Amino acid sequence: MRILTNTTSPYARIARIALGEKGFDLSPTQIVNPWADDAPLLALNPAARVPTLETDGGTPLTESLLILLWLEKKIPEPSLLQGPLDHIISQAGLAMGVIDAMANIVTGTMQMDPNWGESRVGLRRRRTIITGFRPLEADPPAYEGGTPNVAVITTVVAVDYLQLRFGDAPWAEKLPKLQILREKVAERPAFAQTAPYIP
Ligand SMILES: N[C@@H](CCC(=O)N[C@@H](CS)C(=O)NCC(=O)O)C(=O)O
Structure with missing residues (x-):
């Protein structure tokens, strides 16, 4: 794989x-x-997007949450869905909405127009980032150690990505409770080994 x-x-x-x-x-x-349409990626995924996973049998799997779903079915323990299901899926949905909005702005400004973030759609995405983080900051995903669930994973990924891409944005609100959550999982190998960086 x-x-x-x-x-x-x-x-x-x-x-x-x-x-x-x-x-x-x-x-x-x-x-x-x-x-850059790297050949190995394009060969596996016509959308040329990451993540793209190739199974040991050679089957390409794409879409972050579908890969998580596949993993959950293949290897049920430790589960990434522990906790009250409706609540954790709702929180993960908020985090994914924020991630989509941030990725949209990054793509728009890097691939289309450096001022895309100030466009009508760009400002809608900015609003989503602000208002999507608010309920997560008010009621952070619960984490008491051990394997984090999908709400914790997506929320921490969102906070780290905010820091990476919008760390100095004047419109970004402070997220002290989510920073605490982030620190709680930062040393876990799966988080530490995947910490994002701009090459
Ligand atoms: N819905 C997809 C989104 C994947 C995605 O958009 N990845 C970006 C990188 S952050 C990408 O590869 N973009 C290249 C492109 O859109 O051509 C998922 O959840 O995996």
Whole structure:
């Protein structure tokens, strides 16, 4: 099995954390540039996006949360769905909404127009980042140690990505409770080994 990723993608990180928490070795990770249409990526995924995982049988799997779902079914323990199901899925949905909004702005400004973040759609995405983080900050995903669930994973990935891409944005609100959550899992190998960085 191998997973194709880059060093910044929050989606790829979610899949990689899920793999790590399920006990997979993260070292066979292959770094690709999805925007350069790297041949190995394009061969597996017509969308040329990360994460893309190739199973031992050669089947390509794509989409971060589908990879997590596949893992959960393949290797039920430790579960990434512990906790009150409706609540954790709702929280993970908030975090994914924020991640999508941040990724949209990054893509818009890097691939289309440096001022895209100030466009009508860009400002809607900014609003989503602010209002999507608020309920998570008010009621952070519960974490008392051990394997984190999907709400914790997606929320911490969102907070780290905010820091990476919008760390100095004047409009970004402080998230002290989510910072505490982030610190609680930061030393777990699956999180530490996938910490995002701009190469
Ligand atoms: N819905 C997908 C989104 C994946 C995605 O958009 N990945 C970005 C990197 S953050 C990418 O590869 N973009 C390249 C492109 O859109 O061409 C998932 O959850 O995996």
